[in-house]
Amino acid sequence: MRIEEDFLGKKEIEDTYYGIHTIRATENFPRTNETFDEYFIESYFQIKKACTTLNNKLGYLSNEKSKAIKKACDEKFLYEYIIVDPLSGGAGTSVNMNVNEVIANRATELLGGKLGEYIVDPLQDVNMHQSTNDTFVTAGKMAVIKNLQTLVEKVILLQNEIQKKEKEYYSVKKIARTQLMDAVPILFGQTFGAWADALSRDRWRLYKVEERVRSINLGGTAVGNGVGAPRDYILKIVDELKKVSGVKIAKAENLIDNTQNLDVFVEVHGLLKALSVNLLKISNDIRLLGSGPNTSIGEIILPKIQGGSSIMPGKINPVIPEYVIQLCYSVFAHDSMITNCTANGTLELNHLSPTIVHHTLKSFKYLINSLESLTKYIKLIKVNEKKCRENLEKSTSLLTPLIEEFGHDELSKIIKSNDYVLKDIIKEVSKTFNLTEEEVIEKIDIQNITGLGKK
Template sequence: MRTESDSLGSLNIPKVAYYGIHTQRALHNFPISSQATHPELIRAFLEIKQAAAQTNATAGSLDRSVAKHIVSATKTLLSSPLDMSMFPISDIQGGAGTSTNMNVNEVIANVALEQTGRERGDYKYINPNDHVNMGQSTNDTYPSSGKIALLRLLDPLFESLTALIDSLGNKADEFSSTYKMGRTQLQDAVPTTLGNSFHAWLKPLRRDVERLNAAREPLYMLNMGGSAVGSGINVSYHYQVHIVPNLAGITKLPLTQAHDLFDATQNLDGFVALSGALKTLAMNLSKIANDLRLLSSGPRSGLLEINLPAKQAGSSIMPGKVNPVIPEVVNQVAFEMFGFDATITTAAEAGQLELNAFEPIVFRSLFAGIEHLTSAMDTLRLNAIDGINSNKSRLAQDIDLSVSFATAMTPIIGYQEAAKMAKESIKTGKSLRQIAQTRNCFTPDQLEHIFRIEDIVINARTPEHGLVLRAPKK
């Protein structure tokens, strides 16, 4: 063991630990979650510390040899997958992220000390606060680290979303001439195509891309240099000017400096906007999953319009049962994101005065939501959408028995007469075509046109759109 001290007293730290007393206190105070701080947040913090050391050295505020050791330590830590035993603090913590900031400061200091041949904890040479944290505050480093982490986690989400849209588009093309009954309020409406259903699913997802892009833009603006409450206290002007450009060079991200450092340290509206865009994406994915479960229901007593790929046995007691497990897991991820959005909104609203103390739960929720939605879209595409096929005979049977063609009759015989014919069809079991053929209110050409499914499903904005019939002139 080794002993370290702070303003509250002294604690024994495991001799092998790279973290120090602030981390040790956090481990004792926040035994909340088994999930440690997200590695991408730690990675971003390390990059900030590297940029800060370089900037403070060129400003003349930090001894160049100390800065060199800090930069070397951060590069060493970033050169391989992070050893998360160095960063063990729960991702749910009090203190607005101060524990994580100090955890990173301590680890960098101790790695640097070790590289110079000194003992861990010998902070008179390289100090977590005075040197590693120079020119910084948790007020600016924590939200900036979170933004960088979010930007990186969003890249795979955009890739997965684009791939899912492409997959739905392929199916829309494949089923463009596969006719089926449309339904409103789960009741027969008028015919459409299965391709139209897939096209209708992908359109909201394309809008999700636009919403997420708009929500991503504010993440590039950082408030580094704001220090405590955006006051810029203990920060050189050189540092304020150069820290974000230097950090942009390290992260390879087009980061920009916030013009109003006071505002940037206390408002979380950008995170709420991102959460809202993620929630809308989750809602659209859940709607698709709901439709897939309905359309594939069966195999005998359901709609059975499509077949989902069979992925696993569906019951421990009912032989042969196969459940729509992929849409089900997508639904659950969506439900989770709805909860995350409520958490994020509440946490943002609960901030007081010059700082919001609840950013840890905001980032935890955003990180988990982005990663789970990304994985959900991947499995939906690979294990469901790409393998869907249609039951054409069932679709054709539903259309033949449908009374929806009565809608096409109304311009000729009126709504009431068409309704009577529809009710007679349902009551007698005869097809609407059979009943219509016994009446004298349609010409042969009109009957052919009314029951020609290709004419009914033509898109309404084409020159030959839809089915518009008029009674012959007397």
């Protein structure tokens, strides 16, 4: 154990890499068991490394201290000592101090000192020329960029898998449904194709939004006017961070605006919500098309990946679509939260940035998980061609091409009088309009009605 002191007093602390500011935060903000996105912590350490590197180059920090800090910033085992809850108060100050203390203690250890001795000081050295207000949100934006790249890759993989199904089952005819009721015939490839095109839009939107996230306020310190940092540092720190992290970022044109306004998180999360909408729609479609399978639609054969019931033998449930749907609804909830928190930032700082950053990154995790699971699942899906044909042959919607020739009202009467039984309807149509049954069936051109026939 050791004793540390701040301006509030002394505290006894176990021999570990964090210090008194971290301990006070854990006492004030009980753990919720929420965990930081790993990209966020990685980005925070990269920010500290970049700041240290530049401060050393400019002559503000000694070679000895800078070398130790940089080495500590590269040691990923230190991430586990970032123990402040992601939803702490103080606009991220406790998180910043947790990072500062962990790096300072490890750097001190590397220089031959004891934990808590602070040969390297958390505030004077590790946090030199920085504020929580320009480091916390910068780490959040960097983590968003890293997650965006992963997310787009996962969208592409799912889109590709669906397009394989589109090609495999393109010519399989089925009945389309509107308001869950039988509509006109369609090809199963067209169903898969519509899903793939929706994901194509998500892919493009997510790819393009990265441009707006790149603008960061590092160097602006507390409110964006750079108080507490020298001009040469302010002008060069973003370029240094770009070198250290490899992330494509740029210094904001207006650091004050970039410090207080976090609307870019609303924009990004709006696109995450749009992706969630499409994933939820696809998942619900899979559930419906696979329903039954013997007593309902049953046109998709659901993968047998786990037992579906503790009491009904042999039951298979659409567990992955259900999993994805739950995560998508969670993203919807995050979107409302992020919108409200961003709108309620006050004056020169958004005090709710921990919630904004954390739940944006949490939504990324939910969607990456959803995409991975759904991609594996769709790969195993098969189309029940026999059931598609049976359902199609039972549907009176096959008569749609006859409307132009025989009239909507007349056909409706015939359908009703024959109790919607297709074979009986065809007989009466042939009798009423003096045609053979073969001629009636010929007029029902399924290839044409699915959009592939000659005009």
